[in-house]
Amino acid sequence: MLSVVENIGIAPSVMCADLCNLETDIRRLETAGIDLLHFDLMDAHFVPNMPIGLALLAQLRPKTACAFDIHLMVEDNDFFVAAVADIGVQQIAVHVESARHLDRTLSLIQARGVKAGAALNPATPLSALDYVVDRLDFVLVMTVNPGFAGQTLVPATLKKIADCRAFLAKRGRDIPIEVDGNVSFENIPKMVAAGADILVGGTSSVFHTDGTRAENIRRLRDAVGDGLAQRKHLGT
Ligand code: DX5
Ligand code: ZN
Numbered sequence: 457m458l459s460v461v462e463n464i465g466i467a468p469s470v471m472c473a474d475l476c477n478l479e480t481d482i483r484r485l486e487t488a489g490i491d492l493l494h495f496d497l498m499d500a501h502f503v504p505n506m507p508i509g510l511a512l513l514a515q516l517r518p519k520t521a522c523a524f525d526i527h528l529m530v531e532d533n534d535f536f537v538a539a540v541a542d543i544g545v546q547q548i549a550v551h552v553e554s555a556r557h558l559d560r561t562l563s564l565i566q567a568r569g570v571k572a573g574a575a576l577n578p579a580t581p582l583s584a585l586d587y588v589v590d591r592l593d594f595v596l597v598m599t600v601n602p603g604f605a606g607q608t609l610v611p612a613t614l615k616k617i618a619d620c621r622a623f624l625a626k627r628g629r630d631i632p633i634e635v636d637g638n639v640s641f642e643n644i645p646k647m648v649a650a651g652a653d654i655l656v657g658g659t660s661s662v663f664h665t666d667g668t669r670a671e672n673i674r675r676l677r678d679a680v681g682d683g684l685a686q687r688k689h690l691g692t
Pocket of ligand 2: 469494496527636
């Protein structure tokens with residue numbers, strides 16, 4: 457799956473796409489070369505927004521072979537896990553802040569043959585993963601407060617990415633770290649150098665208004681290359 461530059465995955469955030477011409481936009485992204493499609497499912501309770509829903513996911517499913525990366529920002533995680541698993545998705549991240557029974561929900565995801573991830577708001581410490589780290593297939597580190605596109609990176613989250621990499625290494629877990637929020641051409645090198653493996657591309661990169669989808673993904677790849685060079689230099 458991770459094939460762009462030395463296993464760094466590109467996951468465009470569908471809520472930032474042209475929702476009135478979504479199939480066309482997805483074809484452009486596929487042609488440009490992406491690894492996953494990131495879907496933000498919000499219930500207007502956990503976060504005060506609801507950009508896309510289950511019907512859109514179900515309609516898109518048969519139209520693309522791209523892996524579906526689901527980011528749940530909802531109160532009732534178990535309901536949405538079952539609903540999206542029925543549609544057919546490859547990975548699901550649930551917020552530790554909304555999961556009343558996190559371990560059970562992660563098991564529920566994996567029982568459906570879907571990769572399970574835990575999403576952390578910027579203020580949530582990595583210790584929230586202490587007792588589920590062995591169950592995780594990936595970690596979603598939010599670099600903005602969830603709910604909206606077009607926000608600015610929370611500065612402390614750059615160090616949090618590096619801390620997450622160290623946290624996982626200390627526990628013998630070499631699993632992907634996905635980063636989500638203001639993944640911009642400027643921030644990508646720092647995010648990759650810190651240890652990010654999957655980049656959720658939104659309004660400040662993949663869907664940036666200054667370029668076409670193909671131009672933006674090329675620019676994103678260049679930024680990834682800079683980050684990998686920094687990673688090598690840092691020896692991380
Ligand atoms: C926000 C979502 C992100 C968002 C990213 O809650 O999880 O995926 O769409 O948008 P940008 O990249 O513009 O911050
Ligand atoms: Zn997201």
